[in-house]
Amino acid sequence: MTLKTTALFEAHDALGASFTDFNGWNMPLKYSSEITEHKAVREAVGIFDLSHMGEIFVTGADAVKGLNTALAGDFSKMTIGRAKYTVMLTEQGTILDDLIVYRLGEDRYLLVPNAGNAEAVAEAVTERLAGLDATIDDATDRLSLLGIQGPQAQDVVAALGAEFAEAASSLKNYRVTQLTVDGSEWIVARTGYTGEDGFEIITPNDQVNHLWNRIFAADTGVEVTACGLASRDSLRLEAGMPLYGNELSRERTPFEAGMGRIVSFDKPENFVGRAALEPHRETAPAQVLVGLTSDQRRAGRSGATIVLDGQTIGVVTSGIPSPTMSQPVALGYIDAEHAAVDTAVDVEIRGKALPFVITKPPFYTR
Amino acid sequence: MTVVKPALRYSAEHEWLNDEDPVRIGITDYAADQLGDVVFAELPEVGDTVTAGEVCGELESTKSVSELYSPVTGTIVESNEDVIQNPERINEDPYGAGWLFTVEVSEEGPLLTPEEYAEQTEGTVE
DSSP, X not given: OOOBOOTTHHHHHHTTOEEEEEXXXXXXXXXXXXXXHHHHHHHSEEEEEOTTSOOEEEESTTHHHHHHHHSSSOOTTOOTTBEEEEEEEOTTSOEEEEEEEEEEETTEEEEEOOGGGHHHHHHHHHHHTTTSSOEEEEOTTTEEEEEEESTTHHHHHHTTOHHHHHHHHHOOTTBEEEEEETTEEEEEEOOOSSSSOEEEXXXXXXXXXXXXXXXXXXXXXXXXXXXXXXXXXXXXXXXXXXXXXXXXXXXXXXXXXXXGGGSOSSSSSOOTTHHHHGGGTTSOOSEEEEEEEOSSXXXXXXXXXXXXXXXXXXXXXXXXXOTTTSSEEEEEEEEGGGOSTTOEEEEEETTEEEEEEXXXXXXXXX | OOEEOTTOEEOTTSEEEOSSSSEEEEEOHHHHHHHXXXXXXXXXXXXXXXXXXXXXXXXXXXXXXXXXXXXXXXEXXXXXXXXXXXXXXXHHOTTTXXXXXXXXXXXXXXXXXXXXXXXHHTOEEO
C-alpha cells in the first residue's frame, strides 16, 4: 500500500526528517533528536505537522441533535467558539475514537478524529445522522493542521499578523475562532496534545507551506523547533493523555479508561453505546486505567505485564523513560482492586520483575 | 544516510570495533540513529567475560530498547563511565566519545568490512 503524505512532506524531507508509517501516513518521526524536540515544547515552542488527522464538518439545523446521537458528550450547552473533548462509542459501549468537537457557528461544527479512525468516524457520523437536517463534509484530504505548542506558542502565533495576534491573546484554552487569510477560511484553536499551552491551526493544503515557513521566519526571538511523532508521543504520555490504539480501543469502555464523566447520560438523545453502558453506570469496571512510575531506570513498555505477588493483575499500554522527569512513566490497565494510588506492583521487563508504584496521571503538569 | 568509518570493522548487529589492543567497541551511526536518543546504557563490567554474538548489555531510548551484542569473545578491560553517566554521548559521537567498552579478545565473531557494512545499512563510508 502506498503511504499517504501531507502537503509538507518536502519541507520535512528538507529538514532531514526520519519518517514512519503512522496509520497509513508517511509522517515525520523526528528531525534530529526526539529529546531535543520534546524539551523544545516543554521550554520554548515546537511545531508539529498534524495534517494526517481528520477534519469532518457537520452543518445544519439538526447538527447538535445529530452529534448528541453520534457521540457520547452533550453538545447542546456548548457555546459558539468552544471546543470539547469527547468519545465516539460502538453499540457495545466501547471506544471507536476519541476526538475534539469545535463549535464554529450557530449550526456548524468541526470534528477532529485520529488519523487511523478518520474514515470510520466519517462513516459512523454519516450513518448516525441519516435522515437529519445536517450535511457531513469530510475535508480531511483538503485541509492541513499544524500544532504550535509550548510556553512561547502565543508569541509565535501573534507574530503571524495582526489578526493572529488578536486571536492569540483573546483565545482561552479550548476555544476556537475563524480567520480569513488570503480569501480562505482558517481555523485557530487553543488546543493540543502535549500538556503545554498551544494552538492548532487548520488551513487549506495549498496554504500550509506558506504558514510553515512564516512560523520559522517569525521575528519573535524564539527559536521554533520542528517536532515529530516520537516527541508528540512522549509529551502526551507525560501529560497523562491517552492514545487511541494504546489506552483507548474497541476493547475498552470509557468507564475503564476513566472517562465516565464525559459520557452524558443526562442528555435526552439515545446515543450510540448508551444502552450498553447505562446498566453499568454504578458498577465499578473490572479493570481501570492507572499511571505507573518507578525509581529504577528501566521503562515498562506497551504490552509489559503488571504483576503482584506473582499474579498477573494488568498490562502496560504505553511506557517510556520520561525525558522531563528522568524516570520511567507508564499508563496501563490494572484489576480495579489493586488500582489504589501508592500500591507497589511489579512490571515484567525482559524477564525481570521490577518495582513500580501506582500513581494518578498526569505525570507532568505545567 | 548514515556514516560508516573506513578504519573500523563491523558486526551484523551494528557494533564497530577498532584494531587496538585491547579492542574498542561501540555502536554504529546507523544503530544510534535507529535507536533514537539513548537515555540508559547498561554495559558489561570490568572483568566480565563476553561471548561473540551474545547479549552483553542494553541500550534504552525514549522510543525503544535494544540489546547490545558483543562482536568478540574475551574479557572486559574497561567500560565507558562517561557514557553510563551521559548516554547522549552515543548519539552525539558514536565512533568517538560514545564508545562503549574495550575487550582483551580471545576470539572474534564474524565481522564485516566498512564496504560490506555500508551496503547492508545503505550508509556512506567516509
